[in-house]
Amino acid sequence: xxxxxxxxxxxxxxxxxxxxxxxxxxxxxxxxxxxxxxxxxxxxxxxxxxxxxxxxxxxxxxxxxxxxxxxxxxxxxxxxxxxxxxxxxxxxxxxxxxxxxxxxxxxxxxxxxxxxxxxxxxxxxxxxxxxxxxxxxxxxxxxxxxxxxxxxxxxxxxxxxxxxxxxxxxxxxxxxxxxxxxxxxxxxxxxxxxxxxxxxxxxxxxxxxxxxxxxxxxxxxxxxxxxxxxxxxxxxxxxxxxxxxxxxxxxxxxxxxxxxxxxxxxxxxxxxxxxxxxxxxxxxxxxxxxxxxxxxxxxxxxxxxxxxxxxxxxxxxxxxxxxxxxxxxxxxxxxxxxxxxxxxxxxxxx
Numbered sequence: 233x234x235x236x237x238x239x240x241x242x243x244x245x246x247x248x249x250x251x252x253x254x255x256x257x258x259x260x261x262x263x264x265x266x267x268x269x270x271x272x273x274x275x276x277x278x279x280x281x282x283x284x285x286x287x288x289x290x291x292x293x294x295x296x297x298x299x300x301x302x303x304x305x306x307x308x309x310x311x312x313x314x315x316x317x318x319x320x321x322x323x324x325x326x327x328x329x330x331x332x333x334x335x336x337x338x339x340x341x342x343x344x345x346x347x348x349x350x351x352x353x354x355x356x357x358x359x360x361x362x363x364x365x366x367x368x369x370x371x372x373x374x375x376x377x378x379x380x381x382x383x384x385x386x387x388x389x390x391x392x393x394x395x396x397x398x399x400x401x402x403x404x405x406x407x408x409x410x411x412x413x414x415x416x417x418x419x420x421x422x423x424x425x426x427x428x429x430x431x432x433x434x435x436x437x438x439x440x441x442x443x444x445x446x447x448x449x450x451x452x453x454x455x456x457x458x459x460x461x462x463x464x465x466x467x468x469x470x471x472x473x474x475x476x477x478x479x480x481x482x483x484x485x486x487x488x489x490x491x492x493x494x495x496x497x498x499x500x501x502x503x504x505x506x507x508x509x510x511x512x513x514x515x516x517x518x519x520x521x522x523x524x525x526x527x528x529x530x531x532x533x534x535x536x537x538x539x540x541x542x543x544x545x546x547x548x549x550x551x552x553x554x555x556x557x558x559x560x561x562x563x564x565x566x567x568x569x570x571x572x573x574x575x576x577x578x579x580x581x582x
Contacts, residue, residue: 242362243326245335246461247348249410250369251380251403252341252521252565253540255420259369259453259460260338266457273325273332274302277340318351326360334461335361341521341565342406345413346476352468365463366474368414369453373424374540376433380407403567405477411440413474415465416448423451443473491568495576497526497560503535503546509582511542517566517575524562527552534560 250256260274303321325332339345345366352363374380380403411417417437422430434447448455467474500506510522522539533548552558564575 242360243331243333243335244364244461244464245322245337245352245361246364246463247337247339247345247366247467248369249339249343249345249366249413250341250418250420251371251374251407251410253374253523253538254341254369254371255418255450255453256338256341256369259367259418259420259450259455260336262453262455263336263457263460271330271333273335275321275325275335275337276302277338277343318348319354319357322357322361326357334364336461344406344409344476344478346409346471346474346478349413349467349471349474358468363465363467364461365415365465366413366467367416367418367460368410369418369420370411370433370437371540372419372421372430372433372449373543375407375436376425376429379541380404408440409476409478411437412442412476413467414441414445415463415467416446416460417441418453418455418460419447419449420453421451422449442475491570492563492565493570493572494524495562495564495572495579497524497562497579497582499527499529499558499560500535500582501529503528506535506582507537507544507546509578510537510539510544513575513578514539514542517570519564519566519570519575521565522562524560526560526562527558529558537562 248256248259257276264272264274303325322335325335337348339348345368349363349366352358352361371380419430419434419437425433430449434449437447438445448459506526506528513519514522519539520541522537522544524537526535526537528535531548532551534550534552535546536549537544537546539545562579564570564572
């Protein structure tokens, strides 16, 4: 078999990365809804123990999207559990009687893509799959507000004034590493920005990445799969062009700066009251991300909730089991030091 045939025989893999709440799962749902018969397998990695994103994809209602095609890894960040979780999962997908035409991996919002790309050099998968591309999804309004990125000029000014200051910002590092690894950047939620704001964020993204990378703008992750899939980047062979803050540390990556936990939610009296309560809670405790499900009194459908800071989206997505409990669960993610007891007590009274 010649080299060209071998390359075509490899199953392409797209890695979708992006900070917490950037819209990765929404983007994935759009890809599944527009697969046009292509067999796409999804690997979803959660930071935390409750598979919210996998549930959201299963509830997408797309014909041909089966439970078998969505694999969840909920016991840690993929970039940190490559040997234990990632490799066996990928080998199992390849060994199916009918392997997928394309595999899409949604990393957790706290994952660094580069250690994951290195795993594609593993002998058992290197000859059988290739990283078609890394797609980084950016929450435009959040970045424009400065929540996930530092002002380099201000940092430089402060360091010049006092070199002893430690300006390490784990949020900014994660965001920057995800950009630096990208083959394509999706600037999402542009409907919540002015054109001038979108231009500013896009310019900052382009200044951050030291190579030519296309930036596409999107609302609700509405990007044609033909744009996302088929980049043919072979990213596993191009690691040197993707610098990382953690290169000098041998690729090691810790999540000591972040924590997550799952809390129960009682049945709610109203949607509006519940969302208002969550917005207040996010502001009081500086919570980065909340996502989960609740039941609402008198409603047969469960309420799916997604929050980034104090911005929330919600929708009724699927029926509540008739014989099931009228309760829900919420994943809470933030920087280390969240007052879990206070947040739990507030949710119990929601």
